[in-house]
Amino acid sequence: REEFPSDDEALSILRTKAAEGKAWAQCRLGQLYYYGLSGLVEDEEKAASLFRSAADQGHAGAQYYLGQYERQKDNVVEACRQFEAAASQGNMAALSALAMFYYQGDVVGQDDMEAVRIATVSARLQDRNPCANEVLGYCFALGKAGLERSLVLSVYYYKLAIEEFELHPNTNRRYAWALINISSIYYPECLTPPSGDNNWPEALFWYRRAIAQLTDAETIPFFESYESKIREMCAYCCKSLNTETQKCCVECRAVYYCNRECQAADWKAGHKKDCVKSLKKRLRATGEFENI
Secondary structure, three states, rough: OOOOOOOHHHHHHHHHHHOOOOOHHHHHHHHHHHHHOOOOOHHHHHOOOOOHHHHHHOOHHHHHHHHHHHOOOOHHHHHHHHHHHHHHOOOOOHHHHHHEEEEEEOOOOOOHHHHHHHHHHHHOOEEEEEEHHHHHHHHHHHHHOOOOOHHHHHHHHHHHHOOOOOHHHHHHHHHHHHHHHHHHHHHOOOOOOOOOOOOOHHHHHHHHHHHOOOOOOOOOOHHHHHHHHHHOOOOOOOEOOOOOOOOEEEOOOOOEEHHHHHHHHHHHHHHOOOOOOOHHHHHHOOOOOOOO
């Protein structure tokens, strides 16, 4: 039976092929240097040199990684050029990066219509594409780029985006706001929607996470006001709470109770579905989130 080469032998073969000018080998070796893998010391400059050699041969993956390197160095014009070259070959990560350029107004000027067009293509090619889904979530929330405003679709795309990777905290904050807007439409006169259909625990989870990560973050008064009000009323029986004896769900810190009996009853009534306990478990499993 033919044996696979050892890690050292595989690295040696990769170096040889890269030296021979094989674009695929240059790109892969560049990745190893870029991330410091397979025992190599992290070296971004050496990685960029390898990416550039492969990109000049038209390798889409190398063009994308070179674009990432140039963006990190604030060479946004060159980054955009590399992303466009990779995207023209169907590289989904490059499509997402281009959508973010148009969305944020980097280099090319803000163009919501183009951002949505590219994001839609990218999201259709790869459903779990966080950057593309973030763009679509934002544009549906505000009704931008010719899209009809839809909080349901906004929440759908934001949820796809943020549960895959740790995106910018502002994305978390916008997702939280979209969740609350949906609650206010369906339950306009309720401080807390019925258990089993309550978006507040998840909304507060993402809002608090955003505020903790942004050193210069502006708080949203609506959230701050709500957090103070929920401490005054039992989420199950709606009686006024005694601050000395009240109980709180330790997982989401979004509902308060008179006693353990009310807490247990509310868990069965639907808080089990609303609580972020299972959400935290899913996020930890991805390995992309810290301090969950």
